[in-house]
Amino acid sequence: MSMPAHGWIRWILPSLTVLVVLLFWELVTAAGVVSPLQFPSMTDSLEALWREFGSERLWSAVGATMLGWLIGMVITIVLGLVVGTALAFNGFARRSAAPVIELFKAIPSIAILPLVILVLGSTLPMKVFLICFAAFWPFVIQVIYGVQSMDPVVLDTSRALGVRGPRRFFWVSIPSASPYLVTGMRIASAQALILSIVAEIVGGAEGIGRNILLAQNSGTTAYPTMYAYIIVAGLLGILLTGAFFLMERRVMHWHESQRNIRASSKVGRA
Amino acid sequence: MTITQTDTAVLAVDGLRKIYNEGTDQANMAIDRVSFLVEKGEFVCIVGPSGAGKTTLLRCISGLAAPSAGSIAFEGEPLDSVPEQLGLVFQDYSRSLYPWFTNGKNVALPLAARGVPKSERAQRVTQALTSVGLGHVEKKYPWELSGGMQQRVAIARSLSYRPELLLMDEPFASVDAQTRFDLEDLILKVRRELGITVVLVTHDIDEAIYLSDRIVVLSKNPSVVKEVVTVPLGAERSQVETRSSETFLELRSHLLSLVMPNDD
Amino acid sequence: MSRLTTSAVPTERTKVPASTEARRRFGRIATVLWLPALLVVLWWVVSANSTSPFFPPLADILAETWNQWVVFGAWPNATSSLQNLFFGYVLGVTIGIVGGSLLWRYEHVRIATNPLIYFLYVLPAPALLPAMIAIFGIGDMRQIALIALGSIWPTLLNTLDGMRGIDAVKFDTARALRLGGWRTYFTLVLPGAAPQIAAGLRASLTVGIILVVVSEMVAAQSGIGYFILQAQAEFAIKKMWTGILVLALIGTLLNYLFMFVERIALRWYYRSRALGGS
Numbered sequence: 100m101s102m103p104a105h106g107w108i109r110w111i112l113p114s115l116t117v118l119v120v121l122l123f124w125e126l127v128t129a130a131g132v133v134s135p136l137q138f139p140s141m142t143d144s145l146e147a148l149w150r151e152f153g154s155e156r157l158w159s160a161v162g163a164t165m166l167g168w169l170i171g172m173v174i175t176i177v178l179g180l181v182v183g184t185a186l187a188f189n190g191f192a193r194r195s196a197a198p199v200i201e202l203f204k205a206i207p208s209i210a211i212l213p214l215v216i217l218v219l220g221s222t223l224p225m226k227v228f229l230i231c232f233a234a235f236w237p238f239v240i241q242v243i244y245g246v247q248s249m250d251p252v253v254l255d256t257s258r259a260l261g262v263r264g265p266r267r268f269f270w271v272s273i274p275s276a277s278p279y280l281v282t283g284m285r286i287a288s289a290q291a292l293i294l295s296i297v298a299e300i301v302g303g304a305e306g307i308g309r310n311i312l313l314a315q316n317s318g319t320t321a322y323p324t325m326y327a328y329i330i331v332a333g334l335l336g337i338l339l340t341g342a343f344f345l346m347e348r349r350v351m352h353w354h355e356s357q358r359n360i361r362a363s364s365k366v367g368r369a
Numbered sequence: 370m371t372i373t374q375t376d377t378a379v380l381a382v383d384g385l386r387k388i389y390n391e392g393t394d395q396a397n398m399a400i401d402r403v404s405f406l407v408e409k410g411e412f413v414c415i416v417g418p419s420g421a422g423k424t425t426l427l428r429c430i431s432g433l434a435a436p437s438a439g440s441i442a443f444e445g446e447p448l449d450s451v452p453e454q455l456g457l458v459f460q461d462y463s464r465s466l467y468p469w470f471t472n473g474k475n476v477a478l479p480l481a482a483r484g485v486p487k488s489e490r491a492q493r494v495t496q497a498l499t500s501v502g503l504g505h506v507e508k509k510y511p512w513e514l515s516g517g518m519q520q521r522v523a524i525a526r527s528l529s530y531r532p533e534l535l536l537m538d539e540p541f542a543s544v545d546a547q548t549r550f551d552l553e554d555l556i557l558k559v560r561r562e563l564g565i566t567v568v569l570v571t572h573d574i575d576e577a578i579y580l581s582d583r584i585v586v587l588s589k590n591p592s593v594v595k596e597v598v599t600v601p602l603g604a605e606r607s608q609v610e611t612r613s614s615e616t617f618l619e620l621r622s623h624l625l626s627l628v629m630p631n632d633d
Numbered sequence: 634m635s636r637l638t639t640s641a642v643p644t645e646r647t648k649v650p651a652s653t654e655a656r657r658r659f660g661r662i663a664t665v666l667w668l669p670a671l672l673v674v675l676w677w678v679v680s681a682n683s684t685s686p687f688f689p690p691l692a693d694i695l696a697e698t699w700n701q702w703v704v705f706g707a708w709p710n711a712t713s714s715l716q717n718l719f720f721g722y723v724l725g726v727t728i729g730i731v732g733g734s735l736l737w738r739y740e741h742v743r744i745a746t747n748p749l750i751y752f753l754y755v756l757p758a759p760a761l762l763p764a765m766i767a768i769f770g771i772g773d774m775r776q777i778a779l780i781a782l783g784s785i786w787p788t789l790l791n792t793l794d795g796m797r798g799i800d801a802v803k804f805d806t807a808r809a810l811r812l813g814g815w816r817t818y819f820t821l822v823l824p825g826a827a828p829q830i831a832a833g834l835r836a837s838l839t840v841g842i843i844l845v846v847v848s849e850m851v852a853a854q855s856g857i858g859y860f861i862l863q864a865q866a867e868f869a870i871k872k873m874w875t876g877i878l879v880l881a882l883i884g885t886l887l888n889y890l891f892m893f894v895e896r897i898a899l900r901w902y903y904r905s906r907a908l909g910g911s
Contacts, residue, residue, distance in 0.1 A: 108741070108744060109744055112741060112744045112745040113744060113745060113746075113747050113748045115745065116745045116746055116748065116749060117748055117749065120749060137767055137768045138767075138768060186642075191664065193642065194661075194664045194665060195664055195665070195667060195668045196642070196668060197642035197665070198665050198666070198668070198669050199668050199669055199672065200642055201642060202669065202885065204888075205884060205885040205888035205889060206881045206884055206885055207839075207842045207843060207846065207880065207881070207884035208843075209842065209843045209846045209847060209858075209880075210846070210861075210877050210880040210881045210884060211877060211881075212850075213850075213861050213862055213864075213865040213873055213876075213877070214687065214865075214873065214874075214877060216865070217687055217865060217870070217873075218687050240642055243642055286836075289755070289757075292757045293757045293758065293759060293840070293843060294843075295757070296757040296759045296760050297759045297843065297847050300759055300760075300762060300763075300847065300851060301847060301850045301851060301862070307760070308759065308760060311760055311762075311763050311764075312762075312763050312851070314763070315763035315764070315766060315767055322767060325763055325764060325767070326764065328760075329756070329760050329761065329764060332756055332757055332760040333752050333753075333755065333756035333760075336752075336754075336755030336756050336757055337751070337752065337755050340755045341751075341755055344755075428805075431809065433805055433808055433809065450808070450811075451808055451809050451811055453811060455809075456809075457805075457806075457809035457810075459802055459805065459806065461802060464800050464802040464803065465802050465803065465805075465806045467803065467806075467820065467821065467824070467825075468901055468902075468905050469824040469825070469827070469901045469902070470820070470824075470901075478810055478812065478820060479810040479811065479812070481816070482810060482811055482812045482813060482816055483811070510901055510904070510905065512901075512904075512905040512908055513908070526810070527809075
């Protein structure tokens with residue numbers, strides 16, 4: 100479509116944009132176009148971010164959010180792999196469970212939040228339960244798809260070689276389903292992070308979300324701190340979801356190139 | 370090449386050269402120097418060993434890619450984009466047909482782009498589909514048809530706006546042998562009925578002989594024209610008789626010797 | 634990005650002779666229905682004599698739902714939520730599709746804005762809620778702005794990815810047929826990216842529903858999130874359960890409505906895939 104971008108442009112342009120946005124933010128607030136009662140200046144916010152980086156408060160909040168995310172993700176992935184693989188290999192169980200899984204996936208996880216808060220309180224288990232409820236259903240569907248999409252030749256080969264049971268699960272099912280699994284994990288991770296923040300804002304559990312709300316409640320003077328924490332939430336998103344995002348790109352690339360080879364050999368034979 | 374010849378030719382390719390990634394260290398010359406003429410009503414095939422810049426050549430003469438040097442004239446006019454009076458059929462019908470539209474809508478696309486009024490379009494679509502031997506597929510989708518039928522839809526789409534010149538890139542390479550024979554005869558019939566000029570790229574020497582009046586033989590990468598072979602087989606051709614005729618077999622061995630890679 | 638995502642559990646359909654068709658169909662419906670039915674019955678039976686304050690009998694919840702939402706007229710809460718969701722969502726995904734198309738068309742803009750868009754995409758949207766309260770105060774304006782802001786990014790990135798994934802031969806075809814700029818966009822680029830745009834729209838809807846409820850729970854005077862959290866604060870457990878039930882029902886219906894529309898709009902896609910086509 101347009102001219103191919105040269106190497107240096109790929110670095111200069113994005114850096115320039117970030118700079119321009121930051122300058123624009125500063126100008127708009129300094130010139131009084133936006134009232135400081137609504138929107139703090141860029142320098143104040145970055146200063147607050149710098150200050151918070153040196154404080155205990157920020158790191159314990161980051162730790163709390165990440166811990167909830169981590170436990171939720173581990174439970175979701177382990178449970179999802181086991182249930183998903185079992186359902187993929189058992190037609191009757193899959194057909195029976197399908198409407199239930201789809202129903203639970205369609206239910207907004209936010210709906211059960213007040214109940215979970217009542218039962219478990221503003222605690223880590225509350226956060227983890229909410230994360231699992233949001234992340235499990237879409238992930239298990241991805242697992243079923245991934246395991247089912249397995250090349251029948253690969254399955255036959257593994258049977259002929261006598262690979263079965265847990266070994267087949269780890270050596271055959273999981274690797275060949277990996278593109279689906281990584282996509283599922285990326286979606287689960289994004290959901291987990293969102294629900295983590297929600298549990299902290301609404302449920303009052305410890306973490307970044309609660310600190311954002313606390314800063315907002317402390318009045319206009321704390322607004323720079325609020326934006327500092329919002330930036331931290333974004334950085335955490337880059338760290339947690341971005342990792343899966345990059346992994347997905349790589350696995351997907353492998354997957355699609357494999358698929359193309361298969362498709363072209365099919366055309367050749369016809 | 371004289372000026373009068375160039376004027377009557379539908380397509381005049383003169384000193385065409387194509388270099389990919391020109392000016393970088395990955396520069397790759399696909400075509401070195403190719404010149405030939407296609408007269409009105411002619412059927413010309415372009416053959417060459419695999420790896421010769423056949424598809425590149427076709428992309429250049431269709432106006433999809435700009436040549437690095439040389440000139441291409443379509444009906445005396447230099448090319449800068451795909452000319453309005455040019456039809457292009459790609460090898461992979463499953464990639465060139467739009468699966469979200471019905472066959473009828475696919476065929477109607479170029480008509481709509483050329484401002485043919487809606488009332489006239491339906492009739493033109495039916496006409497084009499009938500000319501390639503397809504009826505009652507207008508409301509179906511391409512992926513509901515067999516491969517051979519899909520390629521017929523693609524051909525009908527290129528014929529619907531009645532082009533002067535039909536360019537085809539390995540159009541029958543993705544279908545089975547029987548369908549291939551059917552489609553070859555179909556394209557001969559269409560050409561006879563519409564009096565259209567056809568340029569067809571193929572790697573199949575038998576197909577080239579069976580279809581064409583003249584064959585442009587390319588060398589391997591970077592391509593030059595090795596020879597232009599005239600095919601004296603007459604206007605009427607049939608799969609069984611033509612392919613077993615003396616002339617056919619002689620041409621075949623001559624062309625094979627030209628295309629075989631170890632012949633230099 | 635999410636070319637490998639799906640919304641439904643895969644179930645294969647095999648062709649059977651007409652004679653056994655009826656029996657098979659009954660069997661299929663029975664297989665699909667027995668587990669959900671069993672779960673509902675189980676909930677009913679197990680909760681029937683429940684004395685737990687958190688888990689009242691299902692029969693009581695249903696009766697209370699009728700009371701709260703029909704007799705006492707709590708339904709405007711649901712309609713105001715839906716209204717905000719609708720405006721915010723439509724605004725957000727429109728920006729998403731237009732923005733994604735522009736980024737696809739202009740490579741330099743894409744490269745330039747990449748870090749910014751990526752940051753906003755991975756930033757958990759609810760984190761913006763307090764900032765939105767600070768900027769817009771409490772009201773429908775803030776709700777709509779937040780929902781829009783959250784639902785832009787999944788749609789935008791999926792639109793961009795879907796458009797970049799379109800086969801080059803299809804663009805050659807468009808040029809060969811001389812379709813021209815806008816006609817190419819509407820007959821090739823948009824429909825070609827449609828399956829992935831739909832995946833983006835679905836992700837945006839999920840985010841939108843979370844945002845409308847969360848922002849009502851934190852700061853609002855009406856809406857279903859407000860209703861639920863108010864009931865919870867009053868320790869009116871049964872009333873809270875009715876809110877959960879209605880919200881779950883609305884969310885589920887919206888999701889199924891979306892899937893229904895998607896199945897019709899992308900009929901060519903699902904049917905060609907079922908036939909093993911490209």
